[in-house]
Amino acid sequence: MTDAPYQFFSVEVLRTERVTPSMARVVLGGPDLARMATAGRDQRVKLFLPRPGEREPVMPDPARADWYDAWRELDPEARGIMRTYTVRELRREPNELVMDFALHGTEGNGAAGDGGCGGTAVDAASGPATRWARAARPGARISVLAPVEEENAGYDFRPPEGTDWILLTADGSAVPAIAGILESLPPGMPARVWIEVHDPADRQELPTKADAEIVWLTRDHHAPPATVDAIRAAALPGGIPYAWIAGESATVKAVRRHLVAERGFDRKAVRFSGYWRRGASEDHLMAAAEAA
Numbered sequence: 001m002t003d004a005p006y007q008f009f010s011v012e013v014l015r016t017e018r019v020t021p022s023m024a025r026v027v028l029g030g031p032d033l034a035r036m037a038t039a040g041r042d043q044r045v046k047l048f049l050p051r052p053g054e055r056e057p058v059m060p061d062p063a064r065a066d067w068y069d070a071w072r073e074l075d076p077e078a079r080g081i082m083r084t085y086t087v088r089e090l091r092r093e094p095n096e097l098v099m100d101f102a103l104h105g106t107e108g109n110g111a112a113g114d115g116g117c118g119g120t121a122v123d124a125a126s127g128p129a130t131r132w133a134r135a136a137r138p139g140a141r142i143s144v145l146a147p148v149e150e151e152n153a154g155y156d157f158r159p160p161e162g163t164d165w166i167l168l169t170a171d172g173s174a175v176p177a178i179a180g181i182l183e184s185l186p187p188g189m190p191a192r193v194w195i196e197v198h199d200p201a202d203r204q205e206l207p208t209k210a211d212a213e214i215v216w217l218t219r220d221h222h223a224p225p226a227t228v229d230a231i232r233a234a235a236l237p238g239g240i241p242y243a244w245i246a247g248e249s250a251t252v253k254a255v256r257r258h259l260v261a262e263r264g265f266d267r268k269a270v271r272f273s274g275y276w277r278r279g280a281s282e283d284h285l286m287a288a289a290e291a292a
């Protein structure tokens with residue numbers, strides 16, 4: 001993942017809850033969670049999920065420093081399924097890791113290609129992480145590759161000193177990250193936030209001390225993404241901005257293009273990350289990145 005210190009943690013599901021119709025929360029526990037650390041904000045970790053019928057994922061030798069090569073050397077049909085998620089919260093006393101999964105696909109709420117945000121099913125493609133989160137029960141085991149130091153390379157939200165205001169955009173998959181970022185902002189920091197979901201019931205309370213104006217956009221599955229148009233129509237504050245954009249890749253690119261090309265944002269002040277791509281699983285994206 002990075003050169004910062006990371007460790008594999010074997011954890012088990014303690015309990016689950018539905019935060020909203022399309023957001024499943026899984027609370028995980030484990031004896032060595034005391035060693036896990038997080039920077040908060042958009043701290044990412046790698047989850048390793050068991051295959052159907054297995055009790056826990058097949059993992060590489062934890063002693064190997066080159067964990068990614070070690071995982072890749074395992075049989076692709078047998079090794080744990082790797083997915084990238086955000087630490088929603090790392091609690092102490094007791095030690096608990098909270099992860100939120102935007103549900104997409106046909107089983108229940110959410111639809112593939114919808115940002116994991118609810119509504120009727122229109123497309124068959126769910127994914128193993130989503131299926132795992134839907135079915136997770138206390139006692140189910142997964143592994144997590146996570147930092148053991150608060151300052152680590154696994155987060156992107158790093159506004160430079162002198163930033164006057166913050167712009168954030170997300171779909172359902174990046175709501176956990178936006179929640180962490182909003183919690184991290186200093187009191188009174190102006191923030192303009194756009195979050196796109198399909199169902200008004202998928203809105204959440206996002207506590208922050210910042211002076212945040214949060215716009216929840218809702219749209220039909222068949223309609224084009226609404227985030228760019230909403231930002232285009234908005235009067236933005238003056239001063240030096242810092243933008244953090246995440247969600248479906250094409251929307252992320254369009255928002256970035258708008259901010260840099262049409263609004264004149266300094267490109268170094270725009271952090272952007274495609275959290276998923278329509279029609280491509282994370283395995284496909286990893287394979288494409290390696291081939292490139």
Ligand SMILES: Cc1cc2nc3c(=O)[nH]c(=O)nc-3n(C[C@H](O)[C@H](O)[C@H](O)COP(=O)(O)OP(=O)(O)OC[C@H]3O[C@@H](n4cnc5c(N)ncnc54)[C@H](O)[C@@H]3O)c2cc1C
Binds near residue numbers: 084103114128275281
């Ligand atoms: C840094 C980072 C942090 C992330 N944090 C979170 C998080 O905290 N919570 C979270 O829910 N997601 C998060 N994601 C997104 C998540 O990793 C992807 O959505 C992942 O593809 C889900 O895996 P899967 O096994 O369910 O689907 P995959 O097997 O990867 O994909 C199967 C199909 O589902 C589609 N698909 C994938 N994700 C979505 C989606 N969200 N909505 C609609 N269709 C989709 C794909 O296009 C594909 O067609 C994060 C991604 C990154 C890069």
